[in-house]
Amino acid sequence: MDIIRKKMHSGMQWFFNRALIIKLLVLCISLGVGWFIYQKISAQKAATPQYQTANAVRGTIVSSVTASGSVATSNSTSVTTQASGVITKVYVKDGDNVQSGAAIAQIDLDLQGKQRAAQSYASYQGAKNALKTAQDKYFSLRSSMMTTWKTYMEIAQNSTYQNSDTSPNIANRNLPQFYSVSDDWLQTEADYKNQEAVIAQLQTSLTNAWLSYQQTSPTIYAPITGTITGLSLQIGSFITAQSNSSGGSTSQRIANVVTTASPTITVNLTEIDTPKVTIGNKATITFDAFPGKTCSGSVISIDTVGTVSSGVTSYPTTIKLDIPDPRIYSNMGAQATIITDSKSDALLIPSSSIKSDNGDIFVLLMDKNGQPQHNAVEIGISSDTKTEIISGLSEGDTVITGSTTPAVSTQKTNGQSGSIFGGGLRMGR
Numbered sequence: 001m002d003i004i005r006k007k008m009h010s011g012m013q014w015f016f017n018r019a020l021i022i023k024l025l026v027l028c029i030s031l032g033v034g035w036f037i038y039q040k041i042s043a044q045k046a047a048t049p050q051y052q053t054a055n056a057v058r059g060t061i062v063s064s065v066t067a068s069g070s071v072a073t074s075n076s077t078s079v080t081t082q083a084s085g086v087i088t089k090v091y092v093k094d095g096d097n098v099q100s101g102a103a104i105a106q107i108d109l110d111l112q113g114k115q116r117a118a119q120s121y122a123s124y125q126g127a128k129n130a131l132k133t134a135q136d137k138y139f140s141l142r143s144s145m146m147t148t149w150k151t152y153m154e155i156a157q158n159s160t161y162q163n164s165d166t167s168p169n170i171a172n173r174n175l176p177q178f179y180s181v182s183d184d185w186l187q188t189e190a191d192y193k194n195q196e197a198v199i200a201q202l203q204t205s206l207t208n209a210w211l212s213y214q215q216t217s218p219t220i221y222a223p224i225t226g227t228i229t230g231l232s233l234q235i236g237s238f239i240t241a242q243s244n245s246s247g248g249s250t251s252q253r254i255a256n257v258v259t260t261a262s263p264t265i266t267v268n269l270t271e272i273d274t275p276k277v278t279i280g281n282k283a284t285i286t287f288d289a290f291p292g293k294t295c296s297g298s299v300i301s302i303d304t305v306g307t308v309s310s311g312v313t314s315y316p317t318t319i320k321l322d323i324p325d326p327r328i329y330s331n332m333g334a335q336a337t338i339i340t341d342s343k344s345d346a347l348l349i350p351s352s353s354i355k356s357d358n359g360d361i362f363v364l365l366m367d368k369n370g371q372p373q374h375n376a377v378e379i380g381i382s383s384d385t386k387t388e389i390i391s392g393l394s395e396g397d398t399v400i401t402g403s404t405t406p407a408v409s410t411q412k413t414n415g416q417s418g419s420i421f422g423g424g425l426r427m428g429r
Contacts, residue, residue, distance in 0.1 A: 052402040053366055056349050056393045063341040063381040065276055069267030071287075072318065073330040076258040077223055079104055079231075080251035082215040084113040084241035087233050094231045098222040098257065105220045105233050105254075112241045113216070116249055120213040127209040131202040138195045145188040152185040215251060224257050231255035262321045263328050265297065267336045268314035276340045277302060283319050288333035295328075297321045299338060341381045346388045353399040354379060354387050363393070364400040372400050 089106035092098055109117060155161060161172050172178065214221050222228075233254060242250045265285055269277060281299045301318035319336055321328070353363050354377075365375040377392030393399070 049403040051366065051372070051400050052404075053398050054350050054353065054401050056347055056389060056395055056397045056399065058345050058395055059348050059386075060344045061342065061346050061348055061381060061383050061386050061388055062339055063276075063383055064337050064339050065269065065273040066335065066337050067267035067269050067273070067317070068333070068335045069265055069316075070334055071328055071330055071332045072264045072266045075261040075263050075324070076226070076229070076256050076330060078253040079220065079222060079228075079255040079257060080215065080253050081107075081220045081239065082116060082242070082249045082251050083107050083109060083218060083220070084116075084239050085109040085218070087235055087237045087239065090231075090233050090235060092228050092231065094228055094255075096228050098225065098228055100222060100225045102222045103219050104222055104228070104231075107218045107220065107239065109218050110241075113218075116216040116241070117213070117218065120209075120216040124206070124209040124213045127202065127206040131199065131206050134195065134199050134202050138192070138199055141188065141192040141195050145185070145192045148181075148185040148188045152181050155181050216249070220254065222257055224259065226257040226259040229256045229258050258326075260324060262297075262324045263330075264300070265319040265321070265334045265336060266316055267319065267334070269302075269317050271306070271313045271315070274302065274304070274306075274315040274317075277317060277338055278340075281338050281340060283336045283338040285319065285321065285334050285336045287328065287335075290327070295321050295323070295325065297336075343381060343388060346380065347390075347393060347395060348386045349389055349393065349399050350401045351382055351385055351387045353401045365393070366398040366400060 085107040087105055088108045091103050091105060098104070107113065155178065156168075156173075161169050161178055163169050231254065239252070239254075242252045244250050277299060279299055279302065283297050283299060285295045285297055287293060287295075297319045299317060300320045303316040306313050306315040317338075319338070349363065355362055355364070360376065361379055362374055362376045364372040367373050375392060378390040380388030380390045382388065
């Protein structure tokens with residue numbers, strides 16, 4: 001009996017152990033399936049793009065282009081000389097105001113300097129004599145013209161060539177005798193007028209000869225009216241003669257004269273930006289030498305021929321400053337922002353939301369269900385960050401400016417996929 005009871009108890013225990021194992025297996029399977037479904041749903045959610053959006057709003061937009069360059073020398077010129085010798089007098093100092101033609105300094109010429117000055121003065125005297133000769137001839141030609149004119153008028157008013165009502169006798173005026181007198185007068189008149197042109201040319205040559213002599217004379221002159229800058233001459237200083245490769249005289253700079261005109265800035269525009277810029281466009285300019293300082297100006301010139309360097313085409317553009325500043329020197333580095341267009345009350349969206357496909361411009365518009373929709377638009381001007389929308393959107397519409405898709409990762413332990421059970425459930429026999 002005891003043996004039977006023990007067998008029955010052993011059978012019952014086995015039965016209960018088996019039922020427990022089955023329940024545990026069912027529970028493990030259920031948990032595994034649940035975990036798999038959870039992971040799949042989480043992965044799907046994680047793989048859903050996350051959109052960055054912005055609303056279309058009304059505001060003011062300014063379109064501009066930027067370029068770099070330097071300060072030009074349009075408001076100054078150099079004081080130069082071809083003379084050589086020792087400085088004996090200095091009449092001005094740095095910062096003085098001078099008039100055009102005023103004496104700057106005096107030189108005791110050396111031998112080469114005297115030779116150059118003598119040659120220049122001889123050329124000046126030759127030009128002066130040529131002008132005097134031309135003027136004398138001018139008076140002679142005028143006298144001849146007046147004489148032939150008087151002869152012509154006497155014949156033209158003769159009854160043979162003029163009717164009783166003082167009208168021309170056309171038939172007789174076609175005779176050779178009348179043509180001869182008329183042509184003599186016309187020829188002397190033409191010679192007289194041509195001599196006027198000759199005198200004007202010789203006057204220019206005389207001026208040029210005088211200026212050339214001034215370059216070699218012992219006196220150094222101011223070329224224009226303005227303020228002296230960069231003058232470092234001292235009494236006793238020696239100026240050496242300068243020559244070019246062919247032996248001709250060349251000038252050397254000893255100072256500058258700066259006028260009251262506003263400086264100009266020359267910048268190089270790209271071939272893409274140049275068509276956007278027009279004469280009169282306003283600009284803001286900053287300088288490397290003055291961090292934080294901004295000047296205003298306007299475009300006064302665009303060189304549409306351009307230059308090519310290393311295969312890159314650029315177009316020099318000149319900007320005139322609105323207000324002169326004596327601290328701005330020639331050749332200083334400068335950056336310009338040229339305003340090409342501006343609009344107020346424009347419908348604006350971020351430029352990052354604008355897309356194109358084979359020439360078609362569109363945006364991704366967020367619909368009521370939070371889904372992106374392809375939407376064609378017509379754009380206007382743009383700035384660095386904003387773009388004007390002419391048609392295709394309304395104020396308040398939400399556009400997509402960007403999106404991100406989170407990466408899905410699976411953790412592993414010892415080369416095996418992890419689970420809620422760590423290393424997994426081990427079952428013995």
